[in-house]
Amino acid sequence: MKIKITGIGSYIPEKRISNTDFSNHTFLNEDGTPFGYANEVVIKKFKGITGIEHRRYAEDQYNSSDLAFFASQKAIENAAIDPETIDYIIFAHNFGDVKCGTIQSDMLPSLATRVKNKLQIKNPKCVAYDILFGCPGWIEGVLQANAFIKSGMAKRCLVIGSETLSRVVDDHDRDSMIYSDGAGASIIEASDDESGLLSYESATYAMDEANYLFFGKSYNPDLDPDTRYIKMHGRKIYEFALSNVPTAMKSCLEKSGLAIDDVKKILIHQANEKMDEAIIQRFYKLYDKAVPKDIMPMSIHDLGNSSVATVPTLFDLLVNNQIKDQKINKGDILLFASVGAGMNINAFVYRY
Structure with a gap:
C-alpha cells in the first residue's frame, strides 16, 4: 500500500x-x-x-x-x-x-x-x-x-x-x-x-546543531531583553545543510529503487536561493551528474520563506501551472526535501 x-x-x-x-x-x-x-x-x-x-x-x-x-x-x-x-x-x-x-x-x-x-x-x-x-x-x-x-x-x-x-x-x-x-x-x-509516496528519510541532529535556530533578544539594546524573536546562526545552518541534506536525499532516492535520471522535479524548502542551489549541486555531484535545467521550481523570489508552508505551497503552485516554465505530468517522479530547526532533515520520493 x-x-x-x-x-x-x-x-x-x-x-x-x-x-x-x-x-x-x-x-x-x-x-x-x-x-x-x-x-x-x-x-x-x-x-x-x-x-x-x-x-x-x-x-x-x-x-x-x-x-x-x-x-x-x-x-x-x-x-x-x-x-x-x-x-x-x-x-x-x-x-x-x-x-x-x-x-x-x-x-x-x-x-x-x-x-x-x-x-x-x-x-x-x-x-x-x-x-x-x-x-x-x-x-x-x-x-x-x-x-x-x-x-x-x-x-x-x-x-x-x-x-x-x-x-x-x-x-x-x-x-x-x-x-x-x-x-x-x-x-x-x-x-x-502507481502514484504516491515511494520512500522517505527523516532525521534529527541535536548534539551540536540543536540551537542553530533559537529564540533570542532584539539586537536593539533599548528594547526589553525578555521579549524574544526568531534568531539563527546562518553560516552554521548553511554549512550543515550542504553537508547533510544532499546525502539524505540520496539515501531516500536509493530506498525508492529509482535512478537519479528518473527524478523530474525537486521540491525543496524555500529557505535561501543560494543555499538551495548549492544543495542541489551537491546532490547531483554525488552521482557525478550535472544539474538538469528546470529541475528545481522556486517560489522564494516572490513569497519569501514561510517555513512549513513553503513546500506544500510550492507543490500547489506547480500542480496548478502557476510557476513560470515549470510543469509536471502524470507519472513524474518528484523528490521533496526540507531542512530546519532541530536541526531536522526529511525527504520523500513521490510518483505524481
Whole structure:
C-alpha cells in the first residue's frame, strides 16, 4: 500500500512586502552597533544571497490557524471529499497563533483543533493535533499520515503547514527580511494505483546543531531583553545543510529503487536561493551528474520563506501551472526535501 496526495491547497496572503520597504529600518549588528553602510547596500547583498525580492505578510485580522483554514478548504474542495471523513488533522507550525501587534504565542487549544472547529467537523473520531518540527514540519506530517494509513489507523488525513513568521521577527535583525507568512494543506489517502509516496528519510541532529535556530533578544539594546524573536546562526545552518541534506536525499532516492535520471522535479524548502542551489549541486555531484535545467521550481523570489508552508505551497503552485516554465505530468517522479530547526532533515520520493 502507498499513500498519495489527493487534494492540495494553499493560502498566499495578499499583503506584498518589497525589499525597498526595509529601506528605513534600523538594522544593527548582534552587539547593537550600527552597520557601517547604508540599507541600500544591505538590501542588495540580501537579494544576491537569498534571491528574495518580495514576501507576503498575513492580513492583520488573520492568524496562522486562519490561513490554515483557508488552505484546508481549498485542499478539501480539490480532493472532493466530505470533511467528516477525515480521520486525522495534523498541523505543522512553529509559533502558534500570534495576533498582530502582540508578542505572545497562543496554542491553547491546538491550532489543529481550531482548524477542525472552523471546518465545522462534528466527528469526534477526527483526531486533531499539532507538530513542532521546524521548517520540515509539513513533510513530517505527510510521513506521519503515511504511518497512520499503512497501519490501518486512518484512511484519510489532512496535513497542514502554516506560519506567520512576520510576527516573531526582530525588526533590527537583517535576517528578518527572509521570513514571510502563508499556509499549505493537503489531503492524504491510500493509493490504489502507481502514484504516491515511494520512500522517505527523516532525521534529527541535536548534539551540536540543536540551537542553530533559537529564540533570542532584539539586537536593539533599548528594547526589553525578555521579549524574544526568531534568531539563527546562518553560516552554521548553511554549512550543515550542504553537508547533510544532499546525502539524505540520496539515501531516500536509493530506498525508492529509482535512478537519479528518473527524478523530474525537486521540491525543496524555500529557505535561501543560494543555499538551495548549492544543495542541489551537491546532490547531483554525488552521482557525478550535472544539474538538469528546470529541475528545481522556486517560489522564494516572490513569497519569501514561510517555513512549513513553503513546500506544500510550492507543490500547489506547480500542480496548478502557476510557476513560470515549470510543469509536471502524470507519472513524474518528484523528490521533496526540507531542512530546519532541530536541526531536522526529511525527504520523500513521490510518483505524481
